[in-house]
Amino acid sequence: MRDPGLLGYGNPAALQKETRESGFFIKNIDNIFYNITLSFMESIHKIYYQNSNNLSNIESNSVDLIVTSPPYPMIEMWDNIFSIQNSSIKDALNNHHEQQAFEKMHQELDKTWNELFRVLKDGAFACINIGDATRTINKKFQLFSNHSRILTYCLKSGFTSLPLILWRKQTNAPNKFMGSGMLPANAYVTLEHEYILILRKGSNRIFKNDDEKKLRKESSFFWEERNNWFSDVWHFKGTKQRLNNKNTRKRSGAFPFELAYRLINMFSIKGDIILDPFLGTGTTTLASITSGRNSIGIEINDIALVAIPEAK
Numbered sequence: 001m002r003d004p005g006l007l008g009y010g011n012p013a014a015l016q017k018e019t020r021e022s023g024f025f026i027k028n029i030d031n032i033f034y035n036i037t038l039s040f041m042e043s044i045h046k047i048y049y050q051n052s053n054n055l056s057n058i059e060s061n062s063v064d065l066i067v068t069s070p071p072y073p074m075i076e077m078w079d080n081i082f083s084i085q086n087s088s089i090k091d092a093l094n095n096h097h098e099q100q101a102f103e104k105m106h107q108e109l110d111k112t113w114n115e116l117f118r119v120l121k122d123g124a125f126a127c128i129n130i131g132d133a134t135r136t137i138n139k140k141f142q143l144f145s146n147h148s149r150i151l152t153y154c155l156k157s158g159f160t161s162l163p164l165i166l167w168r169k170q171t172n173a174p175n176k177f178m179g180s181g182m183l184p185a186n187a188y189v190t191l192e193h194e195y196i197l198i199l200r201k202g203s204n205r206i207f208k209n210d211d212e213k214k215l216r217k218e219s220s221f222f223w224e225e226r227n228n229w230f231s232d233v234w235h236f237k238g239t240k241q242r243l244n245n246k247n248t249r250k251r252s253g254a255f256p257f258e259l260a261y262r263l264i265n266m267f268s269i270k271g272d273i274i275l276d277p278f279l280g281t282g283t284t285t286l287a288s289i290t291s292g293r294n295s296i297g298i299e300i301n302d303i304a305l306v307a308i309p310e311a312k
């Protein structure tokens, strides 16, 4: 059994105790697929180790909200995970066919976007955190606009686009400026923001019965939260990027708890099912637990999840 330290993050001791008593189960279904179910204050949290390009284990029209951040195409730390899924990506990178590599990486992600559209309920939201990439290939420095590629594809798949959020994560690192130093004209603007794309399947969500209407009321946010959260620029730093355990000493690409917590509270109500198809260290699961929502997480790499207690 894995360390239930997952629950230690940001939860009062009493709730941790209650959760430990209610159980934290890990069931080895076969060699490559694990299913974790955690019952916590009437919410259920499932984690599947699998590729999110096929979510046939999730029913169509069953999910209330998606909060996620995929591996970023053309950011070097994700080259390997894309190349494992399609070996021609590695060839394209090795042969300096950067546009081909960029497109093939996105074609892998497109399969997940299709699945997300299928499993979402009508009127439900998908929030996708994504950053653009800059990279020098064959001595040519250039921008790879991940956010526009994903947005274009999702619109083609049937999603409706809504006003998006710029997550400004300013850095004071002395080496942040790239290019020709103080000399024009080959100096480059520093990328200090990421995007949170906000998409919806269909139009306004309908709250059908008295129970749903009551839960919606119980999920309302404060006036200050409304003012901060619904602004189109969010300012907070990126989260700790390295996992501590020496066996898993690698970057996690985790987003801050606050980011997932806000999105969940803005676009879902208590008791809803939240899906993260690129779960990583489990931030979306933690924010769902804290917010009284149920969750499903999908992650291809069990090392990422083993690290949940240490990453938080």
Ligand SMILES: C[S@@+](CC[C@H](N)C(=O)[O-])C[C@H]1O[C@@H](n2cnc3c(N)ncnc32)[C@H](O)[C@@H]1O
Binding pocket: 050, 051, 052, 053, 068, 069, 070, 071, 072, 081, 252, 253, 254, 255, 256, 277, 278, 279, 280, 281, 282, 283, 284, 298, 299, 300, 301, 304
């Ligand atoms: C940017 S990280 C997500 C980090 C996460 N938001 C967190 O807070 O820890 C992307 C994650 O997606 C996983 N991943 C990449 N390709 C995948 C796929 N096809 N199916 C499922 N998970 C995948 C990676 O292993 C990585 O953990």
